[in-house]
Amino acid sequence: MNITSSFLLLTILSTLALNAMADTSPSDTKHSLADLVNLSDVPGHPSTLWTGIGRLRSSRNSYCTATLIDTRNTAAYSDSAPAYIITSQRCLNTNSAGEYSYYGGIQRNVHAVGMVHFNNFENKLGQTKSYAFKKIAWQSDLNLDIAIIELKAPLSQLIRAGVHPLKIAPTTPPSGTEIIAFGIPKRSHLSASQCTQLPAVAIASAPLVNTNVLANHCADITHGGRGGPVLDKASNELISVTVASTYAKNGNEKCLDLAPCEIKEGESHWSANTHYSAPVSFLNTCFSQGELDADALNCDLNNRLSIVFDHGQKLPARLLEKVATDKTPEPDTFNIPFTVKTPFYRYKYTHNLAACQTAHGYSAQTSSISAIINLKVDNRLGMHFLCIIGQPEADSALTTVQLNNAKIMATDRYAYTANITPEDYVHRQSTNSDKYSISFTHVSPFFERIVYKYGHYDELDCTDLQGYITLFPIGYDGYRLPVADKYPDLVGVNLPEYSTLTIPPTNPTEASWFGQTVKINITVKDHAIKVCTISYNRENIAMTPLTYVIKPL
Numbered sequence: 001m002n003i004t005s006s007f008l009l010l011t012i013l014s015t016l017a018l019n020a021m022a023d024t025s026p027s028d029t030k031h032s033l034a035d036l037v038n039l040s041d042v043p044g045h046p047s048t049l050w051t052g053i054g055r056l057r058s059s060r061n062s063y064c065t066a067t068l069i070d071t072r073n074t075a076a077y078s079d080s081a082p083a084y085i086i087t088s089q090r091c092l093n094t095n096s097a098g099e100y101s102y103y104g105g106i107q108r109n110v111h112a113v114g115m116v117h118f119n120n121f122e123n124k125l126g127q128t129k130s131y132a133f134k135k136i137a138w139q140s141d142l143n144l145d146i147a148i149i150e151l152k153a154p155l156s157q158l159i160r161a162g163v164h165p166l167k168i169a170p171t172t173p174p175s176g177t178e179i180i181a182f183g184i185p186k187r188s189h190l191s192a193s194q195c196t197q198l199p200a201v202a203i204a205s206a207p208l209v210n211t212n213v214l215a216n217h218c219a220d221i222t223h224g225g226r227g228g229p230v231l232d233k234a235s236n237e238l239i240s241v242t243v244a245s246t247y248a249k250n251g252n253e254k255c256l257d258l259a260p261c262e263i264k265e266g267e268s269h270w271s272a273n274t275h276y277s278a279p280v281s282f283l284n285t286c287f288s289q290g291e292l293d294a295d296a297l298n299c300d301l302n303n304r305l306s307i308v309f310d311h312g313q314k315l316p317a318r319l320l321e322k323v324a325t326d327k328t329p330e331p332d333t334f335n336i337p338f339t340v341k342t343p344f345y346r347y348k349y350t351h352n353l354a355a356c357q358t359a360h361g362y363s364a365q366t367s368s369i370s371a372i373i374n375l376k377v378d379n380r381l382g383m384h385f386l387c388i389i390g391q392p393e394a395d396s397a398l399t400t401v402q403l404n405n406a407k408i409m410a411t412d413r414y415a416y417t418a419n420i421t422p423e424d425y426v427h428r429q430s431t432n433s434d435k436y437s438i439s440f441t442h443v444s445p446f447f448e449r450i451v452y453k454y455g456h457y458d459e460l461d462c463t464d465l466q467g468y469i470t471l472f473p474i475g476y477d478g479y480r481l482p483v484a485d486k487y488p489d490l491v492g493v494n495l496p497e498y499s500t501l502t503i504p505p506t507n508p509t510e511a512s513w514f515g516q517t518v519k520i521n522i523t524v525k526d527h528a529i530k531v532c533t534i535s536y537n538r539e540n541i542a543m544t545p546l547t548y549v550i551k552p553l
Contacts, residue, residue, distance in 0.1 A: 039121055039190045049236055052158075052165045053229060054116040055184045056091055063186045064091030065221075065228035066116055066149070067238060068158060070165035071287040081290025083131070083155040083165075085116055086280065087227030088243045089139045089147040105339070106306035107139045108294065116151070118163045120190040129163055137292050140304060142208060142407050145243040146278050148292060155290065166229065169237035172214070172279045175199040178233040181218035181242065181275060183225025193219035194233065202353060203260040203276055204268065205244055206317035207309075209353070209385065209408035213276040214240050215262075220247040220273065230277045240277035247273055252420055252443045255317045255412050266351055266382045268412045305390045307407045310337040315375070315386065315411040320445045320539050322379050323416055331376040336409075340368045342390030346398070347373055349386055356387035356406045359398045365391055377411060384411050416539045420446035426548060436550050438520045438531060445538035452520055454531040462532035462547055524552045 039050065052068035066087035071077070092102065092112070102110075114133040131151045139147040151158075155165065177197045184190050198215040214230070221228060221242075230240045244260045251270045253259035260276060261268040286292060286299035294301040315334060322329035346362040348355065355361060368390070377384050386409045389402050422440045440450060451468035454460065522529055531548040 037192055039192055049164070050166075050182065050190060051119050051163050053120070053182050053184070053190055054085065054118040055120055055224070056087060056114065056116055056227065063184070063224035064088065064226050065183045065224065065242075066091070067229040067241070068118070068155075068163060068165040069238065069283075070167045071155065071290045071292075072165075073284065073287055073290075077290040079156040080154050081156070082134070082292075083151040083153055083158050084137065084292060085149050085151065086238075086241055086283075087147055087149070088241060088278075089141055089145050090243070091227045092136060092139060092147050092149075102139065104141050105308040105341075106142075106304055107136060110136045110139075112136045112149070114149075116149075118158075120184050122189040129158075129161055131158065138294055138301060140306075142304070142307060144278055144304065145210060146241055146280065148283075150292070166231070166236070166238045168284050169232055169235065169239050169281050170284060172200075172239060172281050173197065173232055177239075179216060179218070179239065180231045180233050181216060181221065181225075181228065181277075182231070183221030183228035183242065185221055186224040188224070191221055191225075193221070195219075197230075197239070200279075201276075202263045203244065204255045204263055204317075204383070204410040204412070205260040206255055206257045207315045207409045207411070209263065209410045210243075210260075210276075210278075211353070211356075211408070212279065213243070214279055215271070216275050216277070217273060218275060220245070230275075238280060240279045242275055242277045244276040245274065246271060247275070252422070252441070252446075255410070257317075261412075263353055263383060263410070266353070268383055303401050303405050305388075305402075305405055305407055306341050307388060307390070308339045309409075310339075315377075315409050316444070317411060318445055319377065319411055319413040320418070320537060321381060321413055321416045323539050323541075329379045331378050334375045334377065335372055336375055336386070337370075337372040338388075340371055340388070340390050342392050343368055344391040344394060345371060345388055346391060347386060347388045349375060349377075349384070351380060351382060351384060353383070353385055353408070356385060356408050357403045359403060362387075362389065362398065365394065377413070379413070381413050381415055384413060385409070414446075416537070416541055418446060418537075419543050420537075421544060421546070422447040422450075422535055426550065434523050434525055434552075436522045436524060438522065438533075438548055440519075440533075440535070447535045447543070448538050450533055450535045452531065452533045454520075454522060454529055457528035457530045457549060460530045460532065462530070462545060468532075468534070522550055524550050526552060528552065 054066050056064040056066050064087055066085040068083060068085050071081065071084060112133045112135060115130050117128045117130045119127055119129050131153050134150045134152045137148045137150045175197055178194065179197045180192050180194050182190065182192050195216050195218040200212055201215050202209060202211045203213055226242055228242045229238050230242060231237060232239050246259060249259040254270045255261040255268050262271055282300040286294060286296060286301055288296065293299060296302060319332060344365040345368050346365050348362045350356065350361065375386055387406045389398060389406050420443060422443055426436060426438050449470060451470050453467045453469060522531060528549055528551045532545065534545045535543045537543065
């Protein structure tokens with residue numbers, strides 16, 4: 001960045017901080033870019049720095065953020081060169097890109113219908129500039145999680161209209177670098193937050209592992225910030241793209257899809273209020289004369305392995321330790337069919353994530369025709385990994401490039417005594433002041449069924465196991481449980497072999513499961529009501545009982 005641009009960036013940041021602190025009383029907490037700040041074009045210093053940060057939005061109200069990237073890296077660049085935006089691949093679905101299909105792996109040059117809207121400043125209402133998608137040039141959900149979209153208009157047209165692209169950083173800067181994270185929250189405008197970049201980490205987001213993402217604790221950009229750019233504050237260059245976050249999530253969701261956990265020394269760790277972003281400096285070698293060339297020998301996209309796992313045949317995010325008996329517990333077995341575009345593949349099962357990138361222990365090569373892995377997961381606590389590598393030729397040795405691009409699935413085994421309290425809340429129905437609902441969120445495998453009873457506060461004894469009513473979730477994710485095997489106390493009850501229906505309580509309208517949530521409805525009139533609940537995990541171990549007291553108004 002030249003001196004003029006650097007001065008302009010510092011001026012804008014200083015003005016933003018001053019504007020954010022204006023009109024506050026002495027008792028107010030001062031704000032800066034460490035908080036979330038809505039951005040405006042600074043009067044007297046028209047900003048061209050961030051006009052190229054846009055919103056992906058469709059008629060179905062799908063919100064995400066994307067960045068126009070500067071591909072003018074050679075003298076041979078022409079005015080007809082395409083314009084490309086980069087975002088998280090999770091932002092592309094039928095809500096944002098028309099009626100198109102994506103089942104995982106790598107997808108290239110696929111027609112898509114969508115729009116990106118630039119110039120999203122708070123003081124530029126009604127002055128956004130919109131451009132249509134031409135195609136999804138490149139998309140992957142494996143160890144990268146980004147999408148590159150080509151627009152119908154060439155880059156030169158956007159620049160003439162005042163929409164300026166951002167340069168991709170030549171290298172990923174070190175931990176401790178001051179960064180600015182951008183996003184466009186739902187029903188809002190371009191916002192920014194300043195913080196420092198944290199060390200790169202590996203994360204699991206069921207069922208896949210990403211071995212190299214950058215973490216930060218910038219302020220939450222809320223719904224709409226996914227896909228947003230993370231810039232080097234000093235150079236204003238694009239370092240990475242936000243692909244995941246733990247904001248608005250809780251530890252009960254650890255390692256689930258959209259609630260990533262960090263992997264350290266074979267164990268999963270929950271880092272609250274953390275953003276994760278995919279570094280993109282390697283893309284500098286993937287453009288030639290302003291056009292994306294994913295097949296270029298020096299482009300790392302060329303080394304990515306495309307694997308599509310059959311829907312519904314993935315590893316569960318979490319498993320429970322099997323209850324100890326006189327015999328060694330049998331391993332859990334999973335058949336994992338998948339499609340890979342190389343003629344052969346090899347795989348490895350391990351408890352050590354780093355082992356996925358070493359050749360020792362990989363299976364013999366296997367034909368990729370009707371590929372399926374019969375995986376046996378032992379009873380050891382902690383993380384378990386399945387690493388898969390594609391091989392283009394028979395009898396070839398594994399290369400460093402192949403090992404570094406292994407595709408990894410993970411599951412996390414917890415002790416059967418793990419006591420996870422279900423997320424709950426009590427709600428008074430707005431249409432009737434006497435009626436309340438207690439809702440719980442299903443958390444597999446820790447909270448698989450619930451027993452409950454309720455009655456007069458002074459008369460009900462929660463420690464007396466008589467009178468409890470049992471509920472099962474309806475159609476929850478994960479394998480379903482044979483009632484006779486897991487719940488012998490229910491043998492003889494009129495249930496199907498695999499219970500997917502609510503066990504009728506005394507009054508069928510009192511309580512029921514709705515997908516991932518159970519709701520118990522209570523009427524409170526003249527006296528306080530005590531509600532006793534006990535949840536059970538997949539091994540039928542009781543969790544800590546919960547007691548609720550609901551008082552009449």
